[in-house]
Structure formats: C-alpha cells, structure tokens
Amino acid sequence: MLAFVSLTDAERKTPRSPFEASVSATTGEERLSRMKTSNSYPSGAARNPFVHELKFTMTEKIKIGLMSVTVFPVRLLLVSFFMLLAWPFAFTASLGRSDFVVEPQSWWRRLTDICLRVIMRAMWFCGGFHWVKVKGERAPPSEVPILSVAPHSSYFDAIPVTMTMCSIVTKLESMSIPVWGTLISYIRPVLVTRTDQDSRRKTVEEIKRRANSGGKWPQIMIFPEGTCTNRSGLILFKAGAFIPGLPVQPVTLRYPDKLDTVSWTWRGPGALKILWLTLCQLHNSMEIEYLPVYYPSDEEKDNPTLFASNVRKLMAKALGTPLTDLSFDDREIILSQGPLPIINSSSLLQFNQLLCRLGLRSGMRDRQLEEHVKKARSLEGTRLGLEELAQFLTLPVSDTLTQVYNLFEQSEDGQMDIRHYIVALSTVLRPPKSFETLKLAFEMYENERGEIREEDLAVVMEIMLGVKNVDLSGLFLALGKLDERKITYDELHHLLKNTSHLSLDGFDFKDHPGKGCISRPNGCNGQSHDKDK
Incomplete structure (x- = not known):
C-alpha cells in the first residue's frame, strides 16, 4: 500500500x-x-506528450482531398526517385569501410558525400520542405563531437541529419530497411541491439570512443529524449550523450506550421498517414537552430544526469517549451x-x-x-x-x-x-x-x-x-458472493473478460468518473457500456 x-x-x-x-x-x-x-x-506540459490528435476543418479536408489526387502522387513519385537515386552512391561509398577506423577521405568519397547531400536536399524539397531555416553555426567535430537535438517528434527530423551527414544512434533493425538502411549505413551509425542485455554499455562505450577521437570521426547527432513526442514539452533526456563529459552543442528543431502533420507519436496517426498528410501540404516549414556550445562543469562531468538536465533546461528555454518530468520508460x-x-x-x-x-x-x-x-x-x-x-x-x-x-x-x-x-x-x-x-x-x-x-x-x-478506497461490492454482486467475499483468479478473469461493463464500473473508488452508476449492469439510464454494440 x-x-x-x-x-x-x-x-x-x-x-x-x-x-x-x-x-x-x-x-x-x-x-x-x-x-x-x-x-x-x-x-509542465498540459498535454500527454506521447499522444497526437489531428483535427481538420472542412476547408483543410477539401484541400487535402484535392492535393491527394493532384500533387501527392507526383511528390511521392519524386521522393521515391531521389531516394532510389541516393542508394547507389551510399552503397558504393560504404564498401570496404572499417567499423572501427576512420579512413582518410579520398577525393571520390568527398565527391560522393556532396552528391548525396544534394540528392537528399532535392528529396526533401520535393516533399514540400522548400526551404529550411537554419540559425546559428554548427561547431566543428574537433571542438564538439556530440550534437544534442530536441525535441524529437518525427522521422522528418532526419532532415538535419542528411544536411550534415552526422552519425546517429539507432537500433540495429533500422539497417534492414530497404534503401533507407543503406543510407543509414553510410553515415556510420552507432547501433543499439535490443536483444543484447549488454547493449547499453556497449553503446555508451562506442559513443565515448568516437567522442574522444579528436574530431577524426563524424559528429554524432543524438536525440536524447529517446523517443518521439508531440513537442508539447521536453521529456527527460537520457544520459548517453553526456556520459563522455565533453562539450555538446544543443540543436533545437521547430515545425512552425499551424497544422501539425509531422508529429509521429505512440498514439496517433501512423507513419504512412503522416507521410500522406505532409506531402498533401503546399509547404512544410522547418527551423533548425544551433545554440552556443555547452561546456560542462567539473560537477556535470562527474554527474551525466545533472549535465543532461541542465542542457535540457537550456534547450527548453530557447524553444519556449515547458519541461515535463516524463521519460521514454514512462x-x-x-x-x-x-x-x-x-x-x-x-x-x-x-x-x-x-x-x-x-x-x-x-x-x-x-x-x-x-x-x-x-x-x-x-x-x-x-x-x-x-x-x-x-x-x-x-x-x-x-x-x-x-x-x-x-x-x-x-x-x-x-x-x-x-x-x-x-x-x-x-x-x-x-x-x-x-x-x-x-x-x-x-x-x-x-x-x-x-x-x-x-x-x-x-x-x-x-x-x-x-x-483510492476501492469498493468491490459491484464485482461480488455480479458473482453472487456478497456473503462469502472471496474470489479465485479464474472467476475474476472470466468476469472481466466476458462482462465488459465490469472492467471499470465493477469497481467503485474515490472520484470514480461514473460515481452513482456502479454495479448497474447497463450503466446509468440503462445505457450499455459495451462499445461493440
């Protein structure tokens, strides 16, 4: 209790x-x-950061309908074309590379890198991101090995990755995605293996190894929230980016459009619907801001959680976004x-x-x-x-x-x-x-x-x-056990599985939203609680 x-x-x-x-x-x-x-x-946040609900006006619905049969097919075709065009460049440049050593950039690899940046920028342009506003300047890898990027709310957050060709931290399964997996391989990601219990330690060690290379490795762009949210508040940062105790450069992302079709959260529109709705917009705005480099104090170097918390506060202030003490694990x-x-x-x-x-x-x-x-x-x-x-x-x-x-x-x-x-x-x-x-x-x-x-x-x-103060009278009434007041797991499981209105209404408790309706088989006013009816 x-x-x-x-x-x-x-x-x-x-x-x-x-x-x-x-x-x-x-x-x-x-x-x-x-x-x-x-x-x-x-x-902080007044909304559940893991939920995104889209509501359209009649005008917006009409616009989406018209764009769906005119602009959307053309955009989808062009985006697919440029992604496929990028594949052979990324595949060729990835051949023969070591996972542990950074080879000197030959002239043809540098040329390939430029081609890939141009192709990927053309792809985003065709997707409606006609211009991306960039504020501030990105520090060189020799000064800042890690970029801390937030808020993370969409797969369109890949735009700054393709613009800089920074490495990222991603799950191993991403490498098996057709075409896109080859593009991810090109930027030399730090891979996380979910099935390996020791994966977190290995990931942190790899980040530290690259961060301490003196700029030999590409910068690592890390989304420290660890998951996508609806940008209503910055959730807690994971400590991985801050464990090396080296300077980091905070990078903020904004999508200023009034209609938010880009947010891809745990509850809301799926990936394909987000893609369709975003490609149906005449223009999609995005802003990237490179904040001043953050140099940790001795205390922050010894305490990565404090380091992460202070960077998060700085980024929330720059964004004008509240902090919310929720995390990926919540x-x-x-x-x-x-x-x-x-x-x-x-x-x-x-x-x-x-x-x-x-x-x-x-x-x-x-x-x-x-x-x-x-x-x-x-x-x-x-x-x-x-x-x-x-x-x-x-x-x-x-x-x-x-x-x-x-x-x-x-x-x-x-x-x-x-x-x-x-x-x-x-x-x-x-x-x-x-x-x-x-x-x-x-x-x-x-x-x-x-x-x-x-x-x-x-x-x-x-x-x-x-x-507080759960009363199970409704449940025992349904079982006909008001005198005995004991129940087996099988009885409870069967009752909850097969009597949908008892799932919550069988329990009375303080501040119950259906107070006064408890223990009535059909709810208040005789209305059924069964949503399937």
Missing part, C-alpha cells in the same frame, strides 16, 4: 522525483490511500489501455522513476519477478523495515531506496508489506498486461483453495489503478 509523505524542498528540485505528496490518516472505517494520486501530468504507463487501464498514473510514474534511479527497471525479467513472488510468499505477509527491504532487493540503503520505501503504506511500527511493492513493480514493468499482474498478486495472497479475500484484492486494485 502506498502512503502520502511530504517531500522536502530539495527533493522537489530533483528531476527524477518531482511529485509532491501529502500525509493521509487512517480511521477504523477508511483505508489509507495506497499511492499518491493527482489528476494532472507530472509537471510512456506505457500513461498510455495504459485494456480491461484494467491505469486511472491515475502520478504515483506509478514516481515509483517508476525511482526504480530507474536504482537501476531496478533496466533488464528486469519475468523470471526475476517470479523470484520476488516466491520470496514474498515465504514471508506470509510479514512486514519489512527499510533495512530488510534493502536485503530483499540486494541493494544498499540509500536516499532513493528510502523514497521508494516511504511511498508504501506502513504499519504503526514503520514496516511495509513487500507484496504491495511487487504489485506496483509488475504494473510499471508491463502496464498493458494487467491480467498477468493480477495472476501474480493471486499467487502471493491466495489461500489453499486459490481464493483471495476482498480486502486484499481491493489493495491490489488500488495499486494497479492508482486510485
């Missing part, structure tokens, strides 16, 4: 734990809140959908960020979760103190671990139930798989007949949904 504990002023300034909390008391008839909740996003939590979506993500987001700081999230596997469950079952509900929690997780006691510990409801003797931690951990690691988290919870709480008590299930639901 998660409690509400006030953060100190110093903690409020910490980039990874920006959420305030308050103290909640327990009475004999009222449960203590399991997690700190809030109806707002963590800070996206699934605030985009949670399914039969049991997260209602209020604030407390789970804070918990997730603390896990990242402890290094507990990266590389966590289902097998490790199962090991936690076995250990929790052996404790049979025995509560743990802070030092015992540290032993359970095989971690030293630290300020961050103390913050994790203080998130959870504690008994009068200041101890917590480790099962609550495991339920929260499973929820943030796999938000879409709520049934797997439920099954895991049943393994920890069930009796010899596989049943879980109503009060224990309520605790689990409060943590998973991020809400």
Whole structure:
C-alpha cells in the first residue's frame, strides 16, 4: 500500500522525483490511500506528450482531398526517385569501410558525400520542405563531437541529419530497411541491439570512443529524449550523450506550421498517414537552430544526469517549451489501455522513476519477478523495515531506496508489506498486461483453495489503478458472493473478460468518473457500456 509523505524542498528540485505528496490518516472505517494520486501530468506540459490528435476543418479536408489526387502522387513519385537515386552512391561509398577506423577521405568519397547531400536536399524539397531555416553555426567535430537535438517528434527530423551527414544512434533493425538502411549505413551509425542485455554499455562505450577521437570521426547527432513526442514539452533526456563529459552543442528543431502533420507519436496517426498528410501540404516549414556550445562543469562531468538536465533546461528555454518530468520508460504507463487501464498514473510514474534511479527497471525479467513472488510468499505477509527491504532487493540503503520505501503504506511500527511493492513493480514493468499482474498478486495472497479475500484484492486494485478506497461490492454482486467475499483468479478473469461493463464500473473508488452508476449492469439510464454494440 502506498502512503502520502511530504517531500522536502530539495527533493522537489530533483528531476527524477518531482511529485509532491501529502500525509493521509487512517480511521477504523477508511483505508489509507495506497499511492499518491493527482489528476494532472507530472509537471509542465498540459498535454500527454506521447499522444497526437489531428483535427481538420472542412476547408483543410477539401484541400487535402484535392492535393491527394493532384500533387501527392507526383511528390511521392519524386521522393521515391531521389531516394532510389541516393542508394547507389551510399552503397558504393560504404564498401570496404572499417567499423572501427576512420579512413582518410579520398577525393571520390568527398565527391560522393556532396552528391548525396544534394540528392537528399532535392528529396526533401520535393516533399514540400522548400526551404529550411537554419540559425546559428554548427561547431566543428574537433571542438564538439556530440550534437544534442530536441525535441524529437518525427522521422522528418532526419532532415538535419542528411544536411550534415552526422552519425546517429539507432537500433540495429533500422539497417534492414530497404534503401533507407543503406543510407543509414553510410553515415556510420552507432547501433543499439535490443536483444543484447549488454547493449547499453556497449553503446555508451562506442559513443565515448568516437567522442574522444579528436574530431577524426563524424559528429554524432543524438536525440536524447529517446523517443518521439508531440513537442508539447521536453521529456527527460537520457544520459548517453553526456556520459563522455565533453562539450555538446544543443540543436533545437521547430515545425512552425499551424497544422501539425509531422508529429509521429505512440498514439496517433501512423507513419504512412503522416507521410500522406505532409506531402498533401503546399509547404512544410522547418527551423533548425544551433545554440552556443555547452561546456560542462567539473560537477556535470562527474554527474551525466545533472549535465543532461541542465542542457535540457537550456534547450527548453530557447524553444519556449515547458519541461515535463516524463521519460521514454514512462510512456506505457500513461498510455495504459485494456480491461484494467491505469486511472491515475502520478504515483506509478514516481515509483517508476525511482526504480530507474536504482537501476531496478533496466533488464528486469519475468523470471526475476517470479523470484520476488516466491520470496514474498515465504514471508506470509510479514512486514519489512527499510533495512530488510534493502536485503530483499540486494541493494544498499540509500536516499532513493528510502523514497521508494516511504511511498508504501506502513504499519504503526514503520514496516511495509513487500507484496504491495511487487504489485506496483509488475504494473510499471508491463502496464498493458494487467491480467498477468493480477495472476501474480493471486499467487502471493491466495489461500489453499486459490481464493483471495476482498480486502486484499481491493489493495491490489488500488495499486494497479492508482486510485483510492476501492469498493468491490459491484464485482461480488455480479458473482453472487456478497456473503462469502472471496474470489479465485479464474472467476475474476472470466468476469472481466466476458462482462465488459465490469472492467471499470465493477469497481467503485474515490472520484470514480461514473460515481452513482456502479454495479448497474447497463450503466446509468440503462445505457450499455459495451462499445461493440
């Protein structure tokens, strides 16, 4: 169970734990809140940065319709032609190159580089990016090996890459994309292998090796957000670009057009629709600004997270964009959908960020979760103190671990139930798989007949949904178990899977959006909740 504990002023300034909390008391008839909740996003951005919704006026729809049958086919043909034209140049220039040594640029490779830049610029021109406004000057590789680019919101962010032919950090799978993969290979990318658990360390080592080459390698253009957003706020930067502790040049990107057809986020128009809509615009504007080189202090060299945070603040100020304390690892939590979506993500987001700081999230596997469950079952509900929690997780006691510990409801003797931690951990690691988290919870709480008590299930639901004071009367009414108040996993799973209106309306909780409609099979006013009808 998660409690509400006030953060100190110093903690409020910490980039990874920006959420305030308050103290909640327990009475004999009222449960203590399991997690700190809030109806707002963590800070800064008023919109979910991972969602992009497009709404068109009738005039815009007519324009898109006309462009779709006139200009769009011609543009698509020309863009495809120039991309195919670039392929043999990139393929030839990539032959015989070493992945570890930069050979001297021969005259024909320099000529190939110029040809590729011209071809790619012609391709973007045909796509409607008739001119790209560039402010400031790019520092030479010998002075600045790394360019930090933000916000990252679209595959059209490749424009500055093709204009400079800088290297990028990209996933290995990108190399298998027909034609485009050869173009990526030409700019000598730093490759990330998702299936390799040691990939992050190898990537950081490669960035450091190139950054310390004294300008022999091409500059590395890194998008430190690590994912695409809708540009409503700068999310947290990953530390990879800042670990070498060398000067970086911040680069900001803007798309000033009133109608945003370029943003490609986790929820919104897909890649092909973005391409179609963008090619249907008469003109697409883009601005690239090279900010002054940022030289890290000794403290920032020793603390890449601080270095990244300070550069992010500088870039947000230049953009006039708010900061939002969300990260790539938070996206699934605030985009949670399914039969049991997260209602209020604030407390789970804070918990997730603390896990990242402890290094507990990266590389966590289902097998490790199962090991936690076995250990929790052996404790049979025995509560743990802070030092015992540290032993359970095989971690030293630290300020961050103390913050994790203080998130959870504690008994009068200041101890917590480790099962609550495991339920929260499973929820943030796999938000879409709520049934797997439920099954895991049943393994920890069930009796010899596989049943879980109503009060224990309520605790689990409060943590998973991020809400307060869950009442399961509607659910037990639907099961005809108002007297028994116990349920098996199979009964709960079958009920939630086959009775769609019970997915949320079967649970009553504080500030429920459907308050007053709970436990009615057809919802308020007899209307069905089944969206398929």
